[in-house]
Amino acid sequence: MAATSQASRRGQTAAGQAKKKRPKLYGKEKPRVFTPPLRPLEPRSPETEQWTLGYDVIDFAEEVLKITLYPWQKWLLVHMLELLEDGQLRFRTVIVLIARQNGKSTLSQVLAIWIICVWGWPLVLGTAQDLETAEEVWQGAVDMVEESEELSPLIDKVVKVNGKKALEIIRDVEDFRQAKKRSKTRYKVKAANRKAGRGFTGNLILLDELREHQNWDAWGAITKTTMAQVEALVLALSNAGDVTSVVLRYLRQMGHEGAGDPDGICQSGEDLLPDVIDLGMGKNDDPDDEGYDEDDEWEQEPDTLGLFEWSAPPGCSKWDRDGWAQANPSVGWNPGFTERTLVAACKTDPEWVYRTECLCQWSDGVLEGPFPPGVWEEGQNKPEVGPDGTTRIAEEDKIVSDVTVGLAQSSDREYVYMARAGYRADGRAQVELVAARHGTEWTFGYLMSSKRRDSIKGVTGQSKGAQVSALMEDLAEAKDDPELPFDVPVVPWQGTDLTNGWARYMDFVTEKKLRHHKQPPLDLAATTAVLKTFSGGATIPDDKASPADTAPLMATVAALWLLTRRDDRELPPPPPPAAVKSTDLDTSYGNRSIGTTAGQAFTSDISSIGF
Structure with missing residues (x-):
């Protein structure tokens, strides 16, 4: 009787759980914030295919690399590789913001392989804040090429020397002067620093974790390798940053402005350019400044910048499942990335760690600093906003x-x-x-x-x-x-x-x-x-x-x-000398060996410090 009762209760519990079971959580294909296309790019048709290279890359991934891309990766490729009427890429700089562990590396690997093996751009340059990360992404791309029956014969050589790693591909391409010619393309890796890329002329630049760029040195060195190229693309992929993410904050604000400022971050009057700091003293107002404008070194053309941001909306609860799906487009599509993974992180992580890492939301500050928070x-x-609409x-x-x-x-x-x-x-x-x-x-x-x-x-x-x-x-x-x-x-x-x-x-x-x-x-x-x-x-x-x-x-x-500082800081007169016996005098004064007090020693020590 007891066994029957227990079985009955288990059955009722299972039935109750079945009724309460939520539908499986799937990540959202489309980013919450993005630069709108010039014309419809979906659904796929002969008409939409002529305005993007994205569908070609998708077919290449599935047919040659045998990789099934997630819906968000396909959507991104279609939109970031949009074409203008003259056949050139619309964007020269693309910023992708997305939560951690959603497949950024796979996307960049597929694109890099397609660029060097199919499209034929001479140089892909992969970077990350540390060389080890850049080399790991590169190694994944090398493995894909070596495992492909169609691509492995194209490999000329793989250089695996630390700090000089490169994948070199030899292609046969049609040429109007002769039937075919040999073309070499390369995928190299560099650390993201002020020397990265100098001496190279790059076509596709891959920057991983742009949030870690706390100054403009690496960005300036790497991205300027594309300046002499008619066709080039800088693809920066990152999670959300914080106040230290100088480069990403600036580019994100520009991207939000182009997308209509959905989060209101462009209305704050904040100017994020790195060196726009001549306030009140008159910028470029003396002869030495004529024709000099540091803004030009960093300014991005709004029409050539694309932003695609998968993030939870501002102000949402950290338990908002819809926000989870918006920031994590791979959840549910990747068998190993489930809602349960996000639940565990939400329960154990400090709130702003979870919001940054898993919801791709921006923190307005940092957790530590010399001053009390806020x-x-x-x-x-x-x-303030002036009559002409500009901030001042x-x-x-x-x-x-x-x-x-x-x-x-x-x-x-x-x-x-x-x-x-x-x-x-x-x-x-x-x-x-x-x-x-x-x-x-x-x-x-x-x-x-x-x-x-x-x-x-x-x-x-x-x-x-x-x-x-x-x-x-x-x-x-x-x-x-x-x-x-x-x-x-x-x-x-x-x-x-x-x-x-x-x-x-x-x-x-x-x-x-x-x-x-x-x-x-x-x-x-x-x-x-x-x-x-x-x-x-x-x-x-x-x-x-x-x-x-x-x-x-x-x-x-x-x-x-x-x-x-007080301008009249005069030291008080020294006290009168105390009477001393002649035997107490230090006769080595002439040799500069007179003793120092503890206070004098401290002053001498502190005067030599750096900051």
Whole structure:
């Protein structure tokens, strides 16, 4: 009787579970945000096939590589390889945002193989933030070619030397001068750094995890390999980033603008260009600046940029199944990637880790930094929209006093950052980045320009132990130049003044006494800096340990220190000498071996630190 009862209960439980069982979760084929096509590209027909190369790649994957692509991969290939009326690719830069483990690598491998084996572009260059990742994607493509009966005979050689890996293909192609000619194509890999791709002329550039690009060095080096090519494509694939993802944030904002700004991220007035920081001091307003515009180095043509973003909508619950399907288009289609996988991650991951990794949602900040969470953002000025619809600095957010200038140089000596500090009409201090340029020589003319000189009270930067120290020495000596004397007062910044300057800066930020514009180089440095602590408890940003260059931050710290420094800081007179016996005197004074106090030793040590 008991056994029958238990069996009955099990049957009822199973029946109840069957009624409550949810339908299987399948990822969505179409991205939530995307650049709209110029004309319909679906469904497949002779008419739509003539406007994209995507269907050719899909057929190649299935018939030659024996790979069945997921629906989202097919959709992406059709739309990202859209053609113009003259037969050229519409996009030269494509940004794909998608949650982790959804098949980005397979997509890039299939495209790379088709490009070198079928389409015949001479060079595919694969990159990632670390070389090992780029080589892993490359190795997967090599395996696909070697396992294909049709493609393996095309292999000329496979170079597997670390750091020089390459797949070289020999193709027979028709030529109007002769029946056939031999053509060699290559797929190489490089690490994503400022030297990547230099010396090469690339056609297809694959950038994996663009979110890790925290400056523009690698992007500039890699993508410029396509400049001389009539046909070329830069394909960047990534998960969502955060405030440190400088390159991806800028390109994503441009893509959202082209898609109609569905999330409202283009209405914030935030300018994400890396070096658009001449605010209030007059950009390109002196003869030395004529014809020079750093924006041109990074600006993207909106008509040639395509964005395709699979992400959960802003503000959704982390348990939103529809959001899961929107950010994870491979879920359900990939037998190993199920809803249960996402449930487990949602239960165990910290919320913003899960939102970034599994929902492809952007975090407005980082989890750690030198200031309490949210304090730095509270000090940011909000731009206003002018009558012509453009954003501008509000009158109440402008410096009205004379200013002090701070200088700092990046750890690779690539950039010198210049900041100024002054007072607003409401009496609060404000810091601003005003310029960031290559080299050091430009600083002389910039500071001495008739547009600025009268408002500058002085300039400072770390005088010892830093990259900028040589420049500070040159500025100090330039006052005696007979041809063009530099008459801006140069104030040394060293010793305990360094840590005192940082302590004051932290106090101003946390006490909400300091205002600043929303400037990506400064925001990145200020929200990610790692502090170095000395034995006495004093701290200062540590450039070597920080994930981003701290120079933009230290330039503003120097400017604020000089602004708030007392001009009449005269040391009190020394106390009268105490009476001593002649036998107590140190007779080695003439040989400079007089003892130092503990305080003097600390000052000497702190004066040599870098940041």
